[in-house]
Amino acid sequence: MTTAVLRTEVDKLRSLASTWWFLGITAAVSLALSGFGVRETAEGQEPGIADVLTGPAFAQLLIMVFAARSATMEFRTGTIWASRLAVPSWYRLLTGKAAVVAGLAALAGAVLMAGGLAVAALAEPTARLTPDSGLDWRQLLTVPVAFAITAVIGLAVGLLLKSGGATVAVVLVWSLVAEPALGAAGEWLLRVDIGAWLPFIALSDFQGQPGGTPFPGGPYAAGLYVTALAVGLLTAAIRLQERREP
Amino acid sequence: MTKATIEVSGLVKTYAKKRVVDGLSFTVNPGTVTGFLGPNGAGKSTTLRMLLGLTRPDAGTALIGGRGYHEHPEPLRVVGALMDARWTHPKRSAGAHLTWLARSNRIPVQRVDEVLAQVGLTDVAGKRVGGFSLGMAQRLGLAGALLGDPGVLVLDEPANGLDPEGIAWMRGLLRALAAEGRTVFVSSHLLAEMAQLADDVVMIGRGKLITQGSVTDLTSLSSTEEVLVRAEEPERLRDLVVEHGATVVEAPERAEALLVSGMSSEDIGRAAARAGLVLFELAPRRRTVEDAYLKLTADSVEYRGSVQQPMEGSRV
Structure with missing residues (x-):
């Protein structure tokens, strides 16, 4: 039954033209930004891997929106109830959906990371694109992982809010506005420096993105922490769905 | 299967x-x-x-x-x-x-x-x-x-x-x-x-x-047979069937017709003939599922609308 649930979720995504459009546009934007990233490096600096990854960093946000939409669309169209009749367990249904969405996100991350490097090599042949440090390797190899984590977060928020518009607003405003603001002003507002503990800031440290706040325990602990948060949010969303009456 | x-x-x-x-x-x-x-x-x-x-x-x-x-x-x-x-x-x-x-x-x-x-x-x-x-x-x-x-x-x-x-x-x-x-x-x-x-x-x-x-059981539940009757003198017919112990109401769907319960169509016909009453229509009404449903659920209806009176001056 588990394999059947996973195949079903793959079928659902594959059978919609919007899936392919969305992924296509995300890929185009990401690859273009990777190319521009190495072409438009600040004067005096050598273009490198971090510049290539501006593309996937933006794509990560789009994939989070895509994941949220994969949940909200089912509730909006009523398809979720047909799914529920076919798989009469919220736990199996929604973890299957999360697994497929996370898997697709990870695959997209790997493709965009590799594709970004290829585009960058064409756009700026002098760029330093070969990883030659632990940080370089971490920056590249955490891209698929980070995509999967943010996809699960987006899906979980979508399950909690059920509204596409509200979900997109919440995840984007949180990641782009609220977290940076809390990170900068948290100690002043709350008397506690919570910056490193905010999920997207912690994820940024895990990915080795420059200019971030170091996580206590190091970047790999940050990765484990954000993974646990994503799983916890998904679990809470599933539990709440089980308790809600349709 | x-x-x-x-x-x-x-x-x-x-x-x-x-x-x-x-x-x-x-x-x-x-x-x-x-x-x-x-x-x-x-x-x-x-x-x-x-x-x-x-x-x-x-x-x-x-x-x-x-x-x-x-x-x-x-x-x-x-x-x-x-x-x-x-x-x-x-x-x-x-x-x-x-x-x-x-x-x-x-x-x-x-x-x-x-x-x-x-x-x-x-x-x-x-x-x-x-x-x-x-x-x-x-x-x-x-x-x-x-x-x-x-x-x-x-x-x-x-x-x-x-x-x-x-x-x-x-x-x-x-x-x-x-x-x-x-x-x-x-x-x-x-x-x-x-x-x-x-x-x-x-x-x-x-x-x-x-x-x-x-x-079949539903449509025969609880009711006595009803007969639709239309007579030349409806008031005389009403008095006649009441005398025989039957109940009579106006038929909701037919003007000047009566619905008689408690007498068979044969009994109504014979009684009318003996009294010299002319009948235009004498039809036993088969209880439908809708009749049984409306009768049985009469006390259970949650949302009941009202019949709108036509506005003054409007065509009916």
């Missing part, structure tokens, strides 16, 4: 302190078409949702083949349900919709073409569901219910949106499925259709069982 019985026992569901299903118990047997009737707000949809595991009951059980819906590992192979034909993504094709449903329960994908042919949608298998009419969407919903070749069918208003030919087709299909030994449980407001379609009826009101039995 595995035969199974539907058994509902002591089912209770409360929403915001209101009991919408109140100790409901009934059984639906294989090889029959059973109608599920009741006024708006009687608890029919809530009962069906509890039967299909979409809503959790506060008490009682709703079993299909001796198990709760969620206990069947591949429920679409046991129960085919049509609750809402719009539970589809409008941008997905009919074939794609049925394909993912089939895969979810490891039903062979060849069944998709078979059920589409069965409901007459083969030509639009590749068409997006958003472009379907209501009748086509209903047919697709029925195709989804038939996908797993289930022994039990639970259908909520399956004829909704179908034209008369479609309704006749649906009736034939459901009767054939019941004849194969399947359990067919249909909720409907089309009482005349139910009279032709159903073998048995479960009637509920305000969350409680009013009656369960065959359609």
Whole structure:
């Protein structure tokens, strides 16, 4: 039954033209930004891997929106109830959906990371694109992982809010506005420096993105922490769905 | 296809302190078409949702083949349900919709073409569901219910949106499925259709069982025969039948006609002849399912409208 649930979720995504459009546009934007990233490096600096990854960093946000939409669309169209009749367990249904969405996100991350490097090599042949440090390797190899984590977060928020518009607003405003603001002003507002503990800031440290706040325990602990948060949010969303009456 | 019985026992569901299903118990047997009737707000949809595991009951059980819906590992192979034909993504094709449903329960994908042919949608298998009419969407919903070749069918208003030919087709299909030994449980407001379609009826009101039995039993329940009479002198006729101990009311659907209860048409005819009364019409009225339904659910109607008086100056 588990394999059947996973195949079903793959079928659902594959059978919609919007899936392919969305992924296509995300890929185009990401690859273009990777190319521009190495072409438009600040004067005096050598273009490198971090510049290539501006593309996937933006794509990560789009994939989070895509994941949220994969949940909200089912509730909006009523398809979720047909799914529920076919798989009469919220736990199996929604973890299957999360697994497929996370898997697709990870695959997209790997493709965009590799594709970004290829585009960058064409756009700026002098760029330093070969990883030659632990940080370089971490920056590249955490891209698929980070995509999967943010996809699960987006899906979980979508399950909690059920509204596409509200979900997109919440995840984007949180990641782009609220977290940076809390990170900068948290100690002043709350008397506690919570910056490193905010999920997207912690994820940024895990990915080795420059200019971030170091996580206590190091970047790999940050990765484990954000993974646990994503799983916890998904679990809470599933539990709440089980308790809600349709 | 595995035969199974539907058994509902002591089912209770409360929403915001209101009991919408109140100790409901009934059984639906294989090889029959059973109608599920009741006024708006009687608890029919809530009962069906509890039967299909979409809503959790506060008490009682709703079993299909001796198990709760969620206990069947591949429920679409046991129960085919049509609750809402719009539970589809409008941008997905009919074939794609049925394909993912089939895969979810490891039903062979060849069944998709078979059920589409069965409901007459083969030509639009590749068409997006958003472009379907209501009748086509209903047919697709029925195709989804038939996908797993289930022994039990639970259908909520399956004829909704179908034209008369479609309704006749649906009736034939459901009767054939019941004849194969399947359990067919249909909720409907089309009482005349139910009279032709159903073998048995479960009637509920305000969350409680009013009656369960065959359609024949239902239409003969509690009433004495009524006779529609139209006479040259209606007042004399009224006095005559009252003298004989019968009751008489004005027929709601016929001006100047009377409905007599407690006397057979033969007795009315003889009494009128002896009194020299001229009768224009003397017709025993066969009680219909609608009559029985309205009589039995009279106390259970939640939402009752009023008859609007025409506005002054408007044409009637």
